[in-house]
Amino acid sequence: MRLGVVVPIGRAGWPEGPVPVCREAEDGGLDMVWLQGDLEGDSPAEGLSACAYVAACTSTIRLAARAGVGPHPVLIAEQAAVVDNVSNGRLHLVLDGSNHADDVLAETAEVVLAATAPRPFHHRGAHWVIPADGHGAEPEAKLAVTPKPAQPELPIWLIGAGSVEAGRRFGLSHVVAEDVLSPDAAQIWTRTEELLGLATRRLRRPAVRELRCSAGAGFDTGELTTMLRAEADTWGLDLVLLHMPAGLDAESRLHVVRRLASLVRPHLQMQELPEAIRSYWQRELGAELSE
Amino acid sequence: MRSTARRPAPHAGLYRRLREDARLAETLGFHSLWFAEHHFWYDGWCPAPLTAAAYALGATSELRVGTGVHLLPLWDVATERSVIDTVIRLAGERLELGVGLGYRDDEYNGLAVLRGRRGRLMDAALDELVEHWSHEGSGPPIMVGGFSEAAIRRAGTRGLGIFLPFSLSSQKLRTTLDAYREQLAVAGRSPGRIAMLKYAWATDGSSCELELAQRAIAASAREYSGAWFPLRGRLGFNAPELLEKQLRLAVDNAFIGEPQHIAEQIAELDAAGVDVVVLQVTRDDLALDHRRNMEILAEGALPAVQPR
Numbered sequence: 288m289r290l291g292v293v294v295p296i297g298r299a300g301w302p303e304g305p306v307p308v309c310r311e312a313e314d315g316g317l318d319m320v321w322l323q324g325d326l327e328g329d330s331p332a333e334g335l336s337a338c339a340y341v342a343a344c345t346s347t348i349r350l351a352a353r354a355g356v357g358p359h360p361v362l363i364a365e366q367a368a369v370v371d372n373v374s375n376g377r378l379h380l381v382l383d384g385s386n387h388a389d390d391v392l393a394e395t396a397e398v399v400l401a402a403t404a405p406r407p408f409h410h411r412g413a414h415w416v417i418p419a420d421g422h423g424a425e426p427e428a429k430l431a432v433t434p435k436p437a438q439p440e441l442p443i444w445l446i447g448a449g450s451v452e453a454g455r456r457f458g459l460s461h462v463v464a465e466d467v468l469s470p471d472a473a474q475i476w477t478r479t480e481e482l483l484g485l486a487t488r489r490l491r492r493p494a495v496r497e498l499r500c501s502a503g504a505g506f507d508t509g510e511l512t513t514m515l516r517a518e519a520d521t522w523g524l525d526l527v528l529l530h531m532p533a534g535l536d537a538e539s540r541l542h543v544v545r546r547l548a549s550l551v552r553p554h555l556q557m558q559e560l561p562e563a564i565r566s567y568w569q570r571e572l573g574a575e576l577s578e
Numbered sequence: 579m580r581s582t583a584r585r586p587a588p589h590a591g592l593y594r595r596l597r598e599d600a601r602l603a604e605t606l607g608f609h610s611l612w613f614a615e616h617h618f619w620y621d622g623w624c625p626a627p628l629t630a631a632a633y634a635l636g637a638t639s640e641l642r643v644g645t646g647v648h649l650l651p652l653w654d655v656a657t658e659r660s661v662i663d664t665v666i667r668l669a670g671e672r673l674e675l676g677v678g679l680g681y682r683d684d685e686y687n688g689l690a691v692l693r694g695r696r697g698r699l700m701d702a703a704l705d706e707l708v709e710h711w712s713h714e715g716s717g718p719p720i721m722v723g724g725f726s727e728a729a730i731r732r733a734g735t736r737g738l739g740i741f742l743p744f745s746l747s748s749q750k751l752r753t754t755l756d757a758y759r760e761q762l763a764v765a766g767r768s769p770g771r772i773a774m775l776k777y778a779w780a781t782d783g784s785s786c787e788l789e790l791a792q793r794a795i796a797a798s799a800r801e802y803s804g805a806w807f808p809l810r811g812r813l814g815f816n817a818p819e820l821l822e823k824q825l826r827l828a829v830d831n832a833f834i835g836e837p838q839h840i841a842e843q844i845a846e847l848d849a850a851g852v853d854v855v856v857l858q859v860t861r862d863d864l865a866l867d868h869r870r871n872m873e874i875l876a877e878g879a880l881p882a883v884q885p886r
Binding site: 297324341343344359368376 | 620629637665
């Protein structure tokens, strides 16, 4: 299983900014940082601009940008392409349908897929016509969005209203949100398998999960590992983004990342590890990394 | 960040070079680094200058980074406002916002914005941004691109700065700044930042290097002037004599020569009232070494024009 952390960057972001945690996560071998703005606000492109900023300060960790739908999807595709290039192909674009009718996410996904593909395209939908009816001497019949992302297939995930249906329609992963429980996720993915068959295998199964800390940066690494394994067994969770609780200070956040890297991630790389090594780690590293 | 027919390159590599260029500009003591915006062109011209600016800000700690210019009427202003707030929150107050209307029909068609409404859209967007930042914290310095009467009025009546193109002669610069000051006076506003774009190429003073620089600047302007500019209703490449005239304008108004000479030309702009001279030291299709150019300009011209 892959492991990442959610990094808030809106008004409710962390005072030290996103970079320290992103660097710690990269250094510790975590797989992804997920940057998102204030979900209540009207700030769809915050995640993408924050990813561009973080890209300059990191070199290998994958960057997920949560981008709200609503703005012209070609502009979303263009910004995503720039972020993918500045990060040398590290972007996961997460389109968020929250606060909009289901069909807005579906149409946005359709356009972004076309706009990031290598061929010029045209589109007529309920919300957008691309290119619009032409002005000028020689209006173009099809639009070529440039530059293209660095990755030949930009990973696009969906979350929020309409994400499950749009995901099935376009063969994209939907992200199991924090408030969707394991049994519901299992139902969703079972239905997706029925509909898509073997093609489901190429879809990652990501989820956002809350990391529950007691005082300071303390959390039970064994309990977390067991919970994540259970979700993996129940519905195939294969990439988890952990959301740290509010109220931690900057140093505690770094400590949480170090504990995830040393005390959780190793347990999630195989189906089962010998009990002896688990107790050895607990003795040696548990004390070193205790809160 | 253009992969042109003349100088093809991978985009990811061009952006990596940008990070190094931004750090070099900071080390050399330049005031700022600027990004233009165009859409839907074969060379991958950066369509999202604020996104590129966020990256350059992430790579540096002191350097200011600006858009020169961001085509605001093509974008959703509420989104852009929140992006700018986010960038300032991440990078500190190092962002400069030059905005412009753009002129390519294909860009307006692609994003379903009526070109005929671009002035009104710009007015509404500027009002919203100014209003937002008058209530909530400080926004970036805003400069309105262009030198038409409408552009100068747009800036002057709101007390915003202006972002002038390279093609203004010194005579035209004077009359434009007079008109701007008149608008400010009528509106009872104090001036914003006055920025001006200039091609700049340092040479050893020899006629051979002069000719090389002139040829390269003409070549770099030829492609987009030829393919995009409507010259009396025709594309530049279909109106060769008008295109040559346009290129002459680029070459004649460029700063080419020994660093001392360029410093004097910058000082003239300074005396006329220009606050920021944005030197176009690189174009991706310019077959000259832009880093060497930056170093020579920093060593020979910067000390004479700014107290650092």
